[in-house]
Amino acid sequence: MGEYVVELKNVTKRFPGVVALHNMQLAVKPGEIHGLIGENGAGKSTLIKVLTGVHMADEGEIYVHGERKVFKNPNESAAAGIACVYQELNIEKLLSVTDNIFINKWTKKGFLLDYEGMHKKAAEVMQSLGQDIDPRKAAGTFGMGVQQMIEIAKAVLIDAKMIIMDEPTSSLGEKEVKQLMQTCRELKARGVGILFVSHKLEELFELCDRVTVIRDGEYIETRDIQDWTNDSLITAMVGRTLENQFPKEFGTKGECMLKVENLTIGGVLKNVSLEAYGGQILGMSGLVGAGRTETVRAVFGADPIDGGKIYIKGKEVHIKSPKQAIAEGIALLTEDRKGQGLVLAESIRTNLVLSSLKRYTTGLFLDEKRIQESGEGHIQTLRIKTPSIDEIVGQLSGGNQQKVVIGKWLNSEADIYIFDEPTRGIDVGAKVEVYNVMNSLVKAGKCVIMISSEMPEILGMSDRVVVMRGGRVMATVDRDSKHFNQEDIMKAAWGGSLDD
Amino acid sequence: MTKKKSGSGFQMGTLLALVLMCVVLSIANSNFYSYANLMGILKQTAFNAFLAVGMLLCLITAGIDLSVGANAVFCACVMGAMNKAGVSSGVLMMVVAILAGGVMGFINGTLLTRLHLPHPFVSTLGMKNVLWGLALMVTSSQMINNFPESVQFLGKATIGGFPVSFIVVIVLYVIMHLFLSRTALGRSIYCAGGNMEATRLSGINTANVLTFCYTMSGIMAALGGIVSVGRSGICNGANANLPYDTDAIAACIIGGASFTGGKGTMIGTMLGALIIAVLRNGFALMSIDSAGQNVVLGLVIILAVFMDVVRAGMEAKNRRMAAAAKQEAEEKEKVAK
Numbered sequence: 001m002g003e004y005v006v007e008l009k010n011v012t013k014r015f016p017g018v019v020a021l022h023n024m025q026l027a028v029k030p031g032e033i034h035g036l037i038g039e040n041g042a043g044k045s046t047l048i049k050v051l052t053g054v055h056m057a058d059e060g061e062i063y064v065h066g067e068r069k070v071f072k073n074p075n076e077s078a079a080a081g082i083a084c085v086y087q088e089l090n091i092e093k094l095l096s097v098t099d100n101i102f103i104n105k106w107t108k109k110g111f112l113l114d115y116e117g118m119h120k121k122a123a124e125v126m127q128s129l130g131q132d133i134d135p136r137k138a139a140g141t142f143g144m145g146v147q148q149m150i151e152i153a154k155a156v157l158i159d160a161k162m163i164i165m166d167e168p169t170s171s172l173g174e175k176e177v178k179q180l181m182q183t184c185r186e187l188k189a190r191g192v193g194i195l196f197v198s199h200k201l202e203e204l205f206e207l208c209d210r211v212t213v214i215r216d217g218e219y220i221e222t223r224d225i226q227d228w229t230n231d232s233l234i235t236a237m238v239g240r241t242l243e244n245q246f247p248k249e250f251g252t253k254g255e256c257m258l259k260v261e262n263l264t265i266g267g268v269l270k271n272v273s274l275e276a277y278g279g280q281i282l283g284m285s286g287l288v289g290a291g292r293t294e295t296v297r298a299v300f301g302a303d304p305i306d307g308g309k310i311y312i313k314g315k316e317v318h319i320k321s322p323k324q325a326i327a328e329g330i331a332l333l334t335e336d337r338k339g340q341g342l343v344l345a346e347s348i349r350t351n352l353v354l355s356s357l358k359r360y361t362t363g364l365f366l367d368e369k370r371i372q373e374s375g376e377g378h379i380q381t382l383r384i385k386t387p388s389i390d391e392i393v394g395q396l397s398g399g400n401q402q403k404v405v406i407g408k409w410l411n412s413e414a415d416i417y418i419f420d421e422p423t424r425g426i427d428v429g430a431k432v433e434v435y436n437v438m439n440s441l442v443k444a445g446k447c448v449i450m451i452s453s454e455m456p457e458i459l460g461m462s463d464r465v466v467v468m469r470g471g472r473v474m475a476t477v478d479r480d481s482k483h484f485n486q487e488d489i490m491k492a493a494w495g496g497s498l499d500d
Numbered sequence: 501m502t503k504k505k506s507g508s509g510f511q512m513g514t515l516l517a518l519v520l521m522c523v524v525l526s527i528a529n530s531n532f533y534s535y536a537n538l539m540g541i542l543k544q545t546a547f548n549a550f551l552a553v554g555m556l557l558c559l560i561t562a563g564i565d566l567s568v569g570a571n572a573v574f575c576a577c578v579m580g581a582m583n584k585a586g587v588s589s590g591v592l593m594m595v596v597a598i599l600a601g602g603v604m605g606f607i608n609g610t611l612l613t614r615l616h617l618p619h620p621f622v623s624t625l626g627m628k629n630v631l632w633g634l635a636l637m638v639t640s641s642q643m644i645n646n647f648p649e650s651v652q653f654l655g656k657a658t659i660g661g662f663p664v665s666f667i668v669v670i671v672l673y674v675i676m677h678l679f680l681s682r683t684a685l686g687r688s689i690y691c692a693g694g695n696m697e698a699t700r701l702s703g704i705n706t707a708n709v710l711t712f713c714y715t716m717s718g719i720m721a722a723l724g725g726i727v728s729v730g731r732s733g734i735c736n737g738a739n740a741n742l743p744y745d746t747d748a749i750a751a752c753i754i755g756g757a758s759f760t761g762g763k764g765t766m767i768g769t770m771l772g773a774l775i776i777a778v779l780r781n782g783f784a785l786m787s788i789d790s791a792g793q794n795v796v797l798g799l800v801i802i803l804a805v806f807m808d809v810v811r812a813g814m815e816a817k818n819r820r821m822a823a824a825a826k827q828e829a830e831e832k833e834k835v836a837k
Binding site: 300302321322323325326327332334339340341342343344345346350353354355357358360361364365366368394395408412 | 678682683684687688690691694695697698699700701702703704705762763819822
């Protein structure tokens with residue numbers, strides 16, 4: 001038996017066009033709570049999926065108690081004693097707690113299921129996790145904390161040697177977090193290894209024995225918790241050299257195009273205020289779930305708001321639908337371009353005019369000649385690689401699809417362009433072309449808002465940055481401020497305050 | 501200017517199937533290829549062709565309207581009730597019928613878009629039963645005849661043997677074809693069916709688009725109801741139970757529409773409606789009873805959907821192969837550099 005309950009050595013995982021993990025290392029001891037931390041896109045999810053057998057590593061080895069293992073599917077990983085409590089819980093809300101715990105592992109008495117025995121065992125396991133509940137009740141009748149315990153009970157029931165917890169506290173209240181930490185410590189005392197993935201530094205410091213930092217799919221460092229500090233963790237997470245891949249050009253700051261005051265959506269956004277100017281790019285930084293997308297969707301009328309005021313060019317507006325927002329001169333390029341940006345089964349021709357059908361209508365009918373001309377124009381200026389304007393958009397590459405989305409919104413002739421993660425999943429060349437579109441918009445005096453989770457992109461392209469966390473604006477940083485650097489913006493995104 | 505290429509291959513196949521059926525039937529039965537019989541087929545097609553227009557709009561939005569048949573019978577019965585109550589103006593009857601059908605369609609659309617019922621399958625199935633009951637209520641469960649000539653004109657009249665109802669169908673289909681392919685609203689309907697959220701976020705009021713489709717479906721059903729009165733001379737609330745909806749769905753699906761939305765054309769639907777009418781006519785000529793008819797029609801629908809699935813699978817495979825080939829070529833290019 002080795003020193004570690006689970007050990008990963010030199011694991012590499014490639015996806016078409018991306019190396020998601022490169023020579024990844026991880027070693028979790030029995031009876032240890034091991035923190036795992038990294039920026040968005042650092043490779044945490046891929047790492048978890050390799051451990052749970054969802055993905056197979058292309059190179060490298062996985063050892064469980066010193067024994068080499070190859071996981072072809074999640075069942076083999078579970079059989080080796082690795083369990084995972086995902087951020088999105090796998091709870092059948094209508095089934096009883098017992099059914100959830102024993103799913104696919106039912107015990108039988110003769111031909112029938114032995115519910116008496118299972119209820120008893122379920123009650124025992126839940127009690128050992130500090131939950132004195134009736135396992136006959138439907139799982140959905142309990143709160144998130146208990147539902148999470150049901151997932152942990154599943155792991156306990158299969159006698160898991162290591163339990164992975166992916167952002168386990170993100171949907172819990174304060175009291176439930178305390179209970180969860182207590183449970184983690186008890187599991188630790190039983191000799192179970194816990195891999196605790198979290199965005200919250202204070203939780204890592206409170207709970208973990210050791211913490212591993214990963215960045216851009218690479219292993220950075222593992223240290224005992226007392227050897228880490230807030231600052232050293234953040235530096236390890238973001239510490240990369242900034243290459244000048246950002247062809248930033250400056251416009252002249254114009255009037256305040258968009259002003260948001262105390263925008264509130266119950267449980268999602270709290271008093272969000274920001275200003276965006278013509279001739280400038282306003283970057284929106286923060287972790288996933290910080291409320292950036294929710295803010296711009298609310299401004300765009302895609303989701304209803306509970307309170308707050310929105311001004312466009314100094315005039316208060318009450319936007320209730322995307323249609324109205326477009327009429328007010330706002331364009332929103334959504335993060336999920338396949339799900340929300342494009343009609344994949346339709347042609348480039350149709351997608352390009354989707355937001356401006358009225359403008360391309362002459363009399364009763366669509367003016368196909370004008371659509372054709374402007375479409376060909378967009379294909380040329382945006383350099384959309386396609387055999388023809390009638391190509392189905394679903395057949396284009398990610399970068400070209402994004403260019404179609406951009407073309408669609410250029411057609412709407414807006415004043416305020418909101419880009420939500422505009423370069424996610426597209427190659428470097430296409431990224432530069434997207435930046436150049438932003439540059440030309442800014443130079444034409446338009447207002448650009450760019451949500452990005454990539455710090456270099458935020459710093460490379462923004463004139464000003466709004467940093468959000470937990471549905472609030474934490475800081476607003478100008479390009480010439482001393483806080484306009486990775487460490488300070490990251491600090492704000494992780495909940496720290498910036499002094500002046 | 502090249503138009504949409506996808507789907508036209510399938511319509512070629514549909515046309516071929518129709519021609520083939522006609523050839524086989526001409527050989528099998530000498531009566532088939534007579535002018536009277538062919539005109540009879542067109543007359544029969546008209547009713548289903550009206551219902552299929554509304555059904556197609558709903559199918560393109562990835563929805564369905566299972567109440568079209570019951571709505572048509574209900575509208576016919578509304579005219580019957582007016583007739584019985586002594587209303588003499590045929591025009592008034594038809595106007596009221598079209599209004600009634602439109603209102604019922606509007607209710608379907610409202611249930612879906614404003615009350616957010618999950619899928620129109622459920623709400624329109626409910627409406628089908630409501631309309632069936634209402635049709636019987638307004639007529640006191642009696643058949644009504646002796647409609648004014650103006651009401652019967654559309655379903656009964658012919659020009660040189662050619663049914664007026666089918667002329668109206670042709671005109672309607674041409675207009676609807678232009679509407680679907682050449683207007684902003686028409687394009688919005690396809691886009692809403694292809695990706696509802698992307699369409700909404702592009703500033704199109706998708707709720708209104710859907711409501712429009714269901715209202716149109718109701719109006720088309722009413723037209724079908726008027727035709728049915730002309731053809732049979734009566735209205736009968738009990739008919740609301742007949743599988744008119746299935747025939748309309750079958751016409752659309754055979755014509756290339758898909759339950760997943762975003763697809764379907766007027767030309768294809770016309771071919772689909774003709775195929776069904778020819779099939780039914782062929783059965784009658786060869787004295788196959790309705791039990792046998794039902795079995796074969798059911799199989800044809802399943803076959804059409806199966807072909808849709810196979811076609812989608814093949815398209816996806818071709819796309820993957822093309823993408824893989826492209827990637828390979830790019831990698832080779834990189835290596836060459």
